[in-house]
Amino acid sequence: QGQLLQTGSELKKPGASVQVSCKASGYPFNTHGMNWVRQAPGQGLEWMGWINTNTGDPTYAQGFTGRFVFSLDTSVSTANLQITSLETEDTAIYYCARKNLLSDAFDMWGQGTLVTVSA
Amino acid sequence: TVLTQSPGTLSLSPGERATLFCWASQSVPNMFLGWYQQKPGQAPRLLIYATSSRAAGVPDRFRGSGSGTDFTLTISSLEPEDFATYYCQRYGTSPVTFGQGTRLEIK
Numbered sequence: 421q422g423q424l425l426q427t428g429s430e431l432k433k434p435g436a437s438v439q440v441s442c443k444a445s446g447y448p449f450n451t452h453g454m455n456w457v458r459q460a461p462g463q464g465l466e467w468m469g470w471i472n473t474n475t476g477d478p479t480y481a482q483g484f485t486g487r488f489v490f491s492l493d494t495s496v497s498t499a500n501l502q503i504t505s506l507e508t509e510d511t512a513i514y515y516c517a518r519k520n521l522l523s524d525a526f527d528m529w530g531q532g533t534l535v536t537v538s539a
Numbered sequence: 540t541v542l543t544q545s546p547g548t549l550s551l552s553p554g555e556r557a558t559l560f561c562w563a564s565q566s567v568p569n570m571f572l573g574w575y576q577q578k579p580g581q582a583p584r585l586l587i588y589a590t591s592s593r594a595a596g597v598p599d600r601f602r603g604s605g606s607g608t609d610f611t612l613t614i615s616s617l618e619p620e621d622f623a624t625y626y627c628q629r630y631g632t633s634p635v636t637f638g639q640g641t642r643l644e645i646k
Contacts, residue, residue: 465583465637467635515583525628527585
C-alpha cells in the first residue's frame, strides 16, 4: 500500500523560487521511480520527467529543463521539485506519481500541490 | 508518441455503456498503454495498465482493449461515480505522453 503526501499550496511572485515536496510512506522508497506531472488550470496532464530514487539520476521532459530540478532526500523518503525564476505560466497543480515496479505505470499519486504565480 | 482521445466530451446516463477511444501516432507496445480517471479536485487514479489489466480495486465494469495504434476503454454500465475525465497514457519510455482527455458527463 502506502501513500504520497505533498506539501501545501504556494503563492509566489514572478521570479521567485518554489519547492514542492512529496513524502512517500508504506513502501521502500528507493525501489520505485518518482514522476512529476503538471496540470495547468482546466487543462490536461503533462509529464515533466522522473527521478530514479535509487541512483538520484533525473530525466527531464522537453520544456522542463533549466528551471526545474528534481532531487531526493532519501533520509526522509522524500522527492522534491524545485522551480526557479517562476513565471505566471507555471501556475498549475504539480503531482508526484510513483512508477510501478513491474509495469512502469503510475500506480500511486500524491494529492497535488497548487502553485500560483502572481504579482 | 502523440495520443489523441475521442470524443472530447461524452454525455451518457447511468446504466449506459461508455466507449472511449485513444489513438497513437505510432505503434505502442500493449504493455505500455494505460488509462487514468480523474475527478474534479482529485489526483488521477490508475485504472488500466498494460492495455487491459485492471489496477487493484478497479471494478470489472472497466475494460481496456486494443493494440498497435488503437486503444479503447469501455465502461459496461455507468455508475454515478464514473462521471469524470479519463486520460490514456503511453509510458515505459521517455517521453511519457498523455492524451488530452475525455470528459464523461451525465446526460
